[in-house]
Amino acid sequence: MSPTIDSIRTDLLARKRSAEEIAREALKFAEAENPKTNAYLTFAPERALAAARAVDQKIAAGEDPGALAGVPIAIKDVILTRGLRTTCASRMLETYIPPYDATAVIRIEQAGGVIIGKTNCDEFAMGSSNENSAFGPVRNPVALDRVPGGSSGGSAAVVAQGTAVLSLGSDTGGSIRQPASFCGVTGVTPTYGRVSRYGLTAFASSLDHIGPFSRTVRDSARLLQVMAGRDEMDATSAFAPVPDYVAALDGNIRGMKIGIPKEFFDGLASDTGDVIQAAIQTLQKLGCEIREIRLPHTPYAVGCYYIICTAEASSNLARYDGVRYTRRSAAAGSLQEMYRQTRDEGFGAECKRRIMLGTYVLSSGYYDAYYLKAQKVRALVARDYAEAFEQVDAIVGPVSPFPAFKLGEKVDDPAAMYLSDIYTVTGDLAGIPCMSVPGGKTPDGLPVGLQILANHFNETAMFRVADAFERAA
Amino acid sequence: MKITEQEVRRVAELANLALTEDEIVRMTQDMDGILTHIDKLSELDTSNVEPMSQVLYDAEETATLREDIERKPLGNADALANAPISGQGYFKVPLVIEK
Numbered sequence: 080m081s082p083t084i085d086s087i088r089t090d091l092l093a094r095k096r097s098a099e100e101i102a103r104e105a106l107k108f109a110e111a112e113n114p115k116t117n118a119y120l121t122f123a124p125e126r127a128l129a130a131a132r133a134v135d136q137k138i139a140a141g142e143d144p145g146a147l148a149g150v151p152i153a154i155k156d157v158i159l160t161r162g163l164r165t166t167c168a169s170r171m172l173e174t175y176i177p178p179y180d181a182t183a184v185i186r187i188e189q190a191g192g193v194i195i196g197k198t199n200c201d202e203f204a205m206g207s208s209n210e211n212s213a214f215g216p217v218r219n220p221v222a223l224d225r226v227p228g229g230s231s232g233g234s235a236a237v238v239a240q241g242t243a244v245l246s247l248g249s250d251t252g253g254s255i256r257q258p259a260s261f262c263g264v265t266g267v268t269p270t271y272g273r274v275s276r277y278g279l280t281a282f283a284s285s286l287d288h289i290g291p292f293s294r295t296v297r298d299s300a301r302l303l304q305v306m307a308g309r310d311e312m313d314a315t316s317a318f319a320p321v322p323d324y325v326a327a328l329d330g331n332i333r334g335m336k337i338g339i340p341k342e343f344f345d346g347l348a349s350d351t352g353d354v355i356q357a358a359i360q361t362l363q364k365l366g367c368e369i370r371e372i373r374l375p376h377t378p379y380a381v382g383c384y385y386i387i388c389t390a391e392a393s394s395n396l397a398r399y400d401g402v403r404y405t406r407r408s409a410a411a412g413s414l415q416e417m418y419r420q421t422r423d424e425g426f427g428a429e430c431k432r433r434i435m436l437g438t439y440v441l442s443s444g445y446y447d448a449y450y451l452k453a454q455k456v457r458a459l460v461a462r463d464y465a466e467a468f469e470q471v472d473a474i475v476g477p478v479s480p481f482p483a484f485k486l487g488e489k490v491d492d493p494a495a496m497y498l499s500d501i502y503t504v505t506g507d508l509a510g511i512p513c514m515s516v517p518g519g520k521t522p523d524g525l526p527v528g529l530q531i532l533a534n535h536f537n538e539t540a541m542f543r544v545a546d547a548f549e550r551a552a
Numbered sequence: 553m554k555i556t557e558q559e560v561r562r563v564a565e566l567a568n569l570a571l572t573e574d575e576i577v578r579m580t581q582d583m584d585g586i587l588t589h590i591d592k593l594s595e596l597d598t599s600n601v602e603p604m605s606q607v608l609y610d611a612e613e614t615a616t617l618r619e620d621i622e623r624k625p626l627g628n629a630d631a632l633a634n635a636p637i638s639g640q641g642y643f644k645v646p647l648v649i650e651k
Contacts, residue, residue, distance in 0.1 A: 318612070382590040406636065419570035422569050436583055438566050439555070455604070461604060
């Protein structure tokens with residue numbers, strides 16, 4: 080049995096183990112296993128042990144140790160941790176030590192969570208395979224010759240490998256759900272604005288989310304519960320009250336209306352499709368009413384997404400200019416040369432590609448044809464979902480057109496790699512909550528995630544479907 | 553071709569990226585492939601659609617301006633701690649204006 084938030088809490092309160100013992104074991108195991116996957120970039124033993132001791136002291140004093148008491152948690156290396164190196168998996172920030180903590184990190188530690196390290200990812204969260212890290216790719220713990228997905232590949236891998244109980248990722252176009260699917264764990268992209276992005280390194284601000292990875296649906300619900308809610312430090316964080324997600328998980332989803340979007344089955348590999356069809360039958364057996372729906376603008380979503388995300392990225396990454404963030408090219412003579420040389424040396428190929436594309440679509444004469452057009456298409460994608468949720472409570476489909484592929488298999492064709500984001504980008508464009516829950520395996524034994532999407536702020540419906548499915552699977 | 557090497561050079565200048573000749577050639581191919589896919593958007597008539605610049609959802613009206621209360625800032629030393637070169641409380645850059 081893998082540990083969960085509940086099992087760790089039970090052990091702690093029964094005094095079977097101390098939080099410090101759990102943290103020491105977790106760190107030792109994670110450091111020993113890491114060479115297999117390269118999933119961690121940095122370990123945080125001092126920080127972890129200090130947090131664990133604080134939990135032990137609270138328990139000894141008879142106080143509530145918090146909702147995440149003693150749970151070993153890994154944080155994607157695009158989320159800032161005060162005093163703990165945060166690289167964004169980029170040469171640009173190889174030695175960057177953040178002067179403050181992300182709000183999500185503060186809330187986790189206030190709830191007794193024990194942060195044990197920072198996870199590898201695609202550089203600045205740009206990629207779908209984790210092969211764009213400046214510090215080497217992550218290997219999928221399920222099949223070490225395959226990618227873990229991206230961009231939050233390290234965060235998915237550590238949970239799959241058991242080197243953390245929970246982790247945080249970030250999702251802009253599928254970067255939580257797709258690696259969750261590839262590694263066979265649960266990954267959640269909450270409603271846009273549900274979790275504060277204060278301290279999340281900005282990639283595409285109108286699309287960026289922080290969300291949890293875990294082995295069980297219940298644990299993701301608990302972790303989201305801790306992080307969710309308005310934060311004064313992020314003006315885009317939502318005021319909407321946060322319901323008790325776990326209380327709603329009674330396993331009964333009889334009568335729920337589930338939409339199956341026809342467009343999510345075009346171009347789907349048959350091994351993945353078979354798993355998804357079986358999952359839909361399971362939901363039917365659980366008493367759900369299955370309805371075919373249409374999301375007609377899905378085929379336009381990838382083009383729309385790559386205009387918006389690259390435009391916003393080109394602007395957000397302008398700050399890495401050799402002045403404020405650690406790296407400056409030694410070759411710099413003039414100010415202009417300093418900017419250019421620093422950026423040329425600091426950014427990897429995928430970051431450059433996206434900065435270039437984003438600069439191009441925003442450049443004089445092209446704004447209307449690209450950026451404005453994409454914003455209009457985004458409205459159509461969002462409208463598809465708004466109309467669908469008038470008829471159904473949740474939508475299910477695949478996460479990725481295919482399961483985890485081999486390292487190096489797709490690196491030479493960026494356009495093809497972008498197209499594989501087809502089933503995940505629409506949820507981000509609309510800003511709705513969506514998640515991947517393990518759906519089954521291909522005949523080759525590779526995990527396939529089932530995607531579940533719900534309307535804005537209806538994480539409860541999404542979690543209920545995922546939890547009932549998990550119990551039945 | 554959707555984009556030429558000449559245009560890629562101009563965009564690299566706008567983006568403050570010093571690309572090598574090899575990078576220019578490769579970038580032109582990659583951008584061309586992506587822009588060709590993006591062309592699909594022109595199939596859609598969006599003349600009557602409002603652009604969506606932020607995620608929209610129904611929510612109660614809320615005051616997003618906080619109370620004007622003094623708060624402790626990050627502080628000069630912390631803010632400069634990651635600067636490649638700093639001095640006398642400032643970020644330092646190469647000489648910009650000649651005397």
